[in-house]
Amino acid sequence: MVVDEVTGLLVDPPDAAGFAEAIDAVLASPDLAERLAVAAVRHARRYTWDEAASRLLAIVAEQTTGRLVACQ
Secondary structure, three states: OOOEOOOEOOOOOOOHHHHHHHHHHHHHOHHHHHHHHHHHHHHHHHHOHHHHHHHHHHHHHHHHOOOOOOOO
16 A cells, blocks of 8 residues: 555556656655655555454454354
């Protein structure tokens, strides 16, 4: 997932001029390129399989507390 101007630059798909401007902006500014790259890596690390499984288990536990019935 791209967070506009945080982890990347979002451009509407049919907007070729906007796409070119975004590329030019990143190429013209090494600081911008580095800031986006660092933020993107940090953001992506939140989506490991272990983290996704932990979040899913927490949601399931929260939503099923007191609702599960023992099988006999």
